[in-house]
Amino acid sequence: MARASRRGGAMITVYGFSPSGNCHKVRLLLEQLGKREDRDYRWVEINSAIGETRSADYLALNPAGKVPMLALDDGRVLVESNAILHWLAEGSAYLPEDPWQRAQALSWMFFEQYSHEPCIAVARFICGWTPLDSPRRAELPALREKGRAALAVMERHLQSHEWFSGPAYGIADIALFAYTDVAGHGGIELTPFPAVLDWLRRVRATPGFVPMAAPDARAQALIDASL
Amino acid sequence: MARASRRGGAMITVYGFSPSGNCHKVRLLLEQLGKREDRDYRWVEINSAIGETRSADYLALNPAGKVPMLALDDGRVLVESNAILHWLAEGSAYLPEDPWQRAQALSWMFFEQYSHEPCIAVARFICGWTPLDSPRRAELPALREKGRAALAVMERHLQSHEWFSGPAYGIADIALFAYTDVAGHGGIELTPFPAVLDWLRRVRATPGFVPMAAPDARAQALIDASL
Structure with a gap:
């Protein structure tokens, strides 16, 4: 596959709890990708420490009730922090080609x-x-x-x-x-x-x-x- | 990158404990790849339940002392069962291209x-x-x-x-x-x-x-x- 960005121009929304390392991984990569590719993303703060991942609204998006979660404009979601990193980094210098x-x-x-x-x-x-x-x-x-x-x-x-x-x-x-x-x-x-x-x-x-x-x-x- | 096999013709050696699910994953994929690609591999049985992953010989190959481990003829090794699956499946029908x-x-x-x-x-x-x-x-x-x-x-x-x-x-x-x-x-x-x-x-x-x-x-x- 080509080393072009796989993410196109779609807006990405990240649901995350800022003091969570698993969530911060995603923010750090997006910030670093942004410097190179002028990418934009939205961050929605979800305080998993006080049960916000268990709200009805959140569970409708993500039945597993976990953060981080990446969502595309068309409603598709991706969970597991390291799978999110791998997907975001495809085609960038942050994932080796070899x-x-x-x-x-x-x-x-x-x-x-x-x-x-x-x-x-x-x-x-x-x-x-x-x-x-x-x-x-x-x-x-x-x-x-x-x-x-x-x-x-x-x-x-x-x-x-x-x-x-x-x-x-x-x-x-x-x-x-x-x-x-x-x-x-x-x-x-x-x-x-x-x-x-x-x-x-x-x-x-x-x-x-x-x-x-x-x-x-x-x-x-x-x-x-x-x- | 192309969907061609990344593994070339090099012999693969898998060090594994047969009743371990993490090890069996690698055998199952290699057996299924073999039906398609006529691939060959060696299996070296390592009984982790009686400490064979802690022998001096094994630790020289893999300081982490874990199975499964995949080794190439040139001495390079790869650990973590799911990383091994991902590497072996690249270019095959067992890993989606999308x-x-x-x-x-x-x-x-x-x-x-x-x-x-x-x-x-x-x-x-x-x-x-x-x-x-x-x-x-x-x-x-x-x-x-x-x-x-x-x-x-x-x-x-x-x-x-x-x-x-x-x-x-x-x-x-x-x-x-x-x-x-x-x-x-x-x-x-x-x-x-x-x-x-x-x-x-x-x-x-x-x-x-x-x-x-x-x-x-x-x-x-x-x-x-x-x-």
Whole structure:
């Protein structure tokens, strides 16, 4: 298939919760694509932490009740953050053209959803978005240990590679950046992973980079009280 | 890029554990591709249940110590079952060419690794490959409940679609088939999901279909004792 944009001129609407790393992935790529392709998109804020993904209006659009969701003008929707990234990046520099490099990028994106997000993002969620007496807090030690194991896999890769998406920055970096950058919110320190810290700095320096929204005051207070 | 095979004539070696659904996905696709393209591959059995993924020889090939792993003759390796499927299927009828359909297939494959495998496959693993007095068995009720929620999402899709990969059978079906077909090993009954049962029958009827290896006698006895 051609390397032309697959998205044509249709307006894209993203339903997302700004402090969610899975949602921020989509915003970061769209912002970075926008710098190159003058693309436009709408962002509809859906606060999944207070049940807005469970409203009747939202469930009519997306019966799975999850964010992020990408919607086209004709009503078609796409869910799963990394599938959205892959679709948006097709034909751009953020997805390598070489089949083997593409496969490696996709491999890191599956690693992110299987071995990284369920530990690092979930530890952060428990710290910032559950009460201090939540029974879920008993999960934190195991989640942090598994999160550190995932970071060790990333550290090993970064000792001999600059990026996760192939020879250049791309969607596997965006997928892994989201929750790695805020691992500290879940009580996972990054200082034992110097190559990861260097890579985070390289990602932040890419053209068009936008940071994720900070947690609101209530979530930040819970995070501070969790450490 | 062209729809020609990306794999050229290089011999592929798959390191896998035959009763693992993640590994069987790769075998099933290769068997089905072989019927069309006269492809050859080697299968190296690695019993992850007795620690063979942790041997020095295996860790030298794959420091992450996981199966399945695909290796090329020149030593390059690819991990993550669904990334392997995507790479192998490129240029074949098992991966739709239409970008939106491809994105939907990928979306289901991320769903499989995030919302399906960690419940349905893990419940099966605990039942068949941990002792009857394992403390992990306390996880089973919650895993089964989440597994049924994932099956309900599949059931809803199948009420209006024949396949998960677009208009035809393909890699999202292969990814979801693997552990759905053996959900009963983990104590998750499929009778409440008639569209899922019909789809499983359609998958089994596809050309070149091969079933997954049955658990060995010891695992089967543990499964039987778990129900």
